Amino acid sequence: MSPRARAVGRAFFDRPPQAVAEDLVGCELSFGGAGGVIVEAEAYGQDDPASHSFRGETPRCSAMFGPPGTVYVYLIHGLHWCLNLVTEERGRxxxxxxxxxxxxHGIHAMRERRGVDDDRLLCAGPGRLTQALGITGHINGMARSAAGLHVGPRSTVPDIACVPRIGISEARELPWRMVxxxxxxxxxxxxxxxxA
DNA sequence: CTATAGATAATCT
DNA sequence: GATTATCTATAGG
Incomplete structure (x- = not known):
């Protein structure tokens, strides 16, 4: 099996979200023949006021309570989809x-879906990323394999910074944005x- | 370069 | 009825 065909497995995701977020930076992500290297990820925990799961399981966030590696996709502000991967079984x-x-790869298809030429703006943001890859709520709650979402290992270990998260009003100070x-x-x- | 407003609709209280 | 894990365009330094 070639290194490129290898996938990041369930054990990888069965850890605290901070560790998974950090280790995902540098990994390959692809869906439907398009994708790239993860350069930014944020952790959301169980006892985290900024997390959708903070007030318990609701219809929207029920996928967050699935097994590690489950895909959680939700619509924000009525028009943008956000892609998440579930971690830590015990954390629920x-x-x-x-x-x-x-x-x-798949850059031409992503440009068409985004309606943008500048490669820097293709996938720079959670809503942009899902639009570029063609991801919507139709894969919410699925296992990665069933969803057709591939996560591959790093080829090199990047230099990672841990900084405060974006777009939240609670727990702003937690440095759980990994870039x-x-x-x-x-x-x-x-x-x-x-x-530094 | 940073800051801000407006769009837009599901979700939760 | 209030809130929201965003994006784009626009205005200003």
Missing amino acids: GAAVLIRAIEPT ARGSRFLSRPIPRSTP
């Missing part, structure tokens, strides 16, 4: 939000107050 309700990837330092494909730059 923990997940990682995929916020940005560096496009590497590849120096990447030009982030949804937003690394705050300058972050030490």
